[in-house]
Amino acid sequence: MDIPRHWRLKKQRYALVGEVCGHCDTKVFPPRDICPACGEEAKTLYQFSGRGEVYSYTTVYEAPAGFEEGAPYTIAMVRLAEGPLVTAQLTDLEEKRVEIGMPVEMVTRKLRNATDERGMLVYGYKFRPVVAVP
Amino acid sequence: MADMEKLLKPEHPVGIVGYGAYVPRYRLPASEVARIWTDGTGGLPIKEKSVPGLDEDVVTMSVEAARNALLRAGIPPTEIRAVWVGSESHPYAVKPTSTIVAEAIGAVPNTQAADWEFACKAGTEAMVAAMGLVGSGMARYAMAIGMDTAQGRPGDALEYTAGAGGAAFILGLEEDSLAVIEASYSYVTDTPDFWRRADQKYPEHGHRFTGEPAYFHHIVSAAEAVMEATGTKAEDYQYAVFHQPNAKFPQRAGQMLGFMPEQIETGLLVQDIGNTYSGAAIIGLTAILDIAKPGDRILMTSFGSGAGSDSMVIRVTERIDASRGKAPTTQEYITRRTEIDYAQYVRMRGKLTMK
Numbered sequence: 001m002d003i004p005r006h007w008r009l010k011k012q013r014y015a016l017v018g019e020v021c022g023h024c025d026t027k028v029f030p031p032r033d034i035c036p037a038c039g040e041e042a043k044t045l046y047q048f049s050g051r052g053e054v055y056s057y058t059t060v061y062e063a064p065a066g067f068e069e070g071a072p073y074t075i076a077m078v079r080l081a082e083g084p085l086v087t088a089q090l091t092d093l094e095e096k097r098v099e100i101g102m103p104v105e106m107v108t109r110k111l112r113n114a115t116d117e118r119g120m121l122v123y124g125y126k127f128r129p130v131v132a133v134p
Numbered sequence: 135m136a137d138m139e140k141l142l143k144p145e146h147p148v149g150i151v152g153y154g155a156y157v158p159r160y161r162l163p164a165s166e167v168a169r170i171w172t173d174g175t176g177g178l179p180i181k182e183k184s185v186p187g188l189d190e191d192v193v194t195m196s197v198e199a200a201r202n203a204l205l206r207a208g209i210p211p212t213e214i215r216a217v218w219v220g221s222e223s224h225p226y227a228v229k230p231t232s233t234i235v236a237e238a239i240g241a242v243p244n245t246q247a248a249d250w251e252f253a254c255k256a257g258t259e260a261m262v263a264a265m266g267l268v269g270s271g272m273a274r275y276a277m278a279i280g281m282d283t284a285q286g287r288p289g290d291a292l293e294y295t296a297g298a299g300g301a302a303f304i305l306g307l308e309e310d311s312l313a314v315i316e317a318s319y320s321y322v323t324d325t326p327d328f329w330r331r332a333d334q335k336y337p338e339h340g341h342r343f344t345g346e347p348a349y350f351h352h353i354v355s356a357a358e359a360v361m362e363a364t365g366t367k368a369e370d371y372q373y374a375v376f377h378q379p380n381a382k383f384p385q386r387a388g389q390m391l392g393f394m395p396e397q398i399e400t401g402l403l404v405q406d407i408g409n410t411y412s413g414a415a416i417i418g419l420t421a422i423l424d425i426a427k428p429g430d431r432i433l434m435t436s437f438g439s440g441a442g443s444d445s446m447v448i449r450v451t452e453r454i455d456a457s458r459g460k461a462p463t464t465q466e467y468i469t470r471r472t473e474i475d476y477a478q479y480v481r482m483r484g485k486l487t488m489k
């Protein structure tokens with residue numbers, strides 16, 4: 001297990017913290033310090049709202065090592081309300097058929113299941129159908 | 135000790151600035167447990183209990199409740215100077231739940247963080263400590279969470295009721311509060327009604343010993359003392375909420391203290407989500423805050439085995455109307471519901487061996 005990598009990525013993983021470009025206001029996720037729109041430096045941290053919609057999706061039946069316990073599960077590309085596309089697992093889907101354009105919201109969940117009873121627990125963002133619109 | 139001196143009262147009056155609940159979406163009907171273990175015979179202590187998904191634990195559930203509390207408080211997370219999580223199902227034996235929660239909500243690094251344990255009253259214990267931290271002027275805001283994903287041994291009476299859920303509260307000064315904590319009192323003795331030894335997966339309980347000398351004695355003693363010291367009677371409260379290991383205990387405790395069923399029903403969630411342990415009394419409080427009016431008085435009394443009770447007199451303020459709509463209500467989480475059978479439950483609760 002790559003502990004330093006998990007530790008370094010925790011802000012973006014736990015809470016969808018990305019960056020905003022001070023030149024053209026483009027929101028950047030995942031953070032890469034360079035604005036993909038204008039090519040200028042973009043280092044200001046930006047807290048995404050977590051709202052978005054399903055852009056495309058696929059269901060995984062043959063899960064890779066570390067993810068077998070959760071199979072089958074659905075992976076989606078989510079278009080965030082602020083613009084960027086992110087790839088993440090969908091969760092809490094029961095009874096809800098996934099559809100392109102379905103509104104989703106970010107939640108922080110366990111990314112791997114506890115098949116390794118001694119290792120570190122890894123948490124990060126997933127998306128689920130919106131619970132309630134305030 | 136004189137009644138007034140018993141109260142835990144901070145230097146500056148403290149209240150709830152934001153609150154948030156969380157209940158996972160899966161439900162196991164009690165009839166499913168009976169189908170497997172008693173051939174469907176015998177009475178059922180509740181209708182159904184909540185079960186966490188495969189990717190949920192006390193960390194993820196606390197994060198969601200904490201985010202809901204932040205939405206309602208409308209304060210920057212960096213102003214929270216303590217993140218305290220009470221639970222008896224922390225995912226790690228060593229490594230705090232609270233540091234992960236604090237990081238996820240953006241409260242790091244200028245914060246206290248610790249995990250609290252006192253069976254089912256760890257959440258209210260953290261609330262009382264947070265009152266002290268804010269009321270002494272050490273912190274502007276402090277967060278207290280009670281959250282559990284309790285497990286009962288397969289076939290045990292506890293398997294019918296051991297549910298998952300809880301709530302988070304941000305405490306601050308009276309003038310920022312949607313509900314003021316007017317008084318608090320704690321009643322504690324050494325009582326061996328329920329325990330789980332280190333490294334054991336499932337708890338043990340003292341069977342008949344759990345009722346009178348434990349639950350009822352501590353709840354009633356704490357609630358009577360706080361009412362006595364504040365000069366209040368049952369009829370002065372619009373709502374009362376108690377720790378709820380099943381439906382009967384809190385109803386009887388309420389009756390013993392002179393409360394009517396109408397005062398208790400709003401906060402009585404155990405029939406629909408089970409016993410959420412550290413979360414039980416406080417998630418009942420969130421359901422009350424979701425509908426209470428300014429000026430309403432609430433009596434909340436927790437119970438933790440081992441044993442003790444924290445009892446609080448809470449008064450709702452004008453700020454409630456502007457705050458509560460900013461996050462999902464407790465009932466919205468409860469009605470978001472997917473029924474599972476015992477086989478799915480066994481898989482989701484990790485009772486299925488993969489190796």
Ligand SMILES: [Zn+2]
Binds near residue numbers: 021022024026040042
């Ligand atoms: Zn730019």
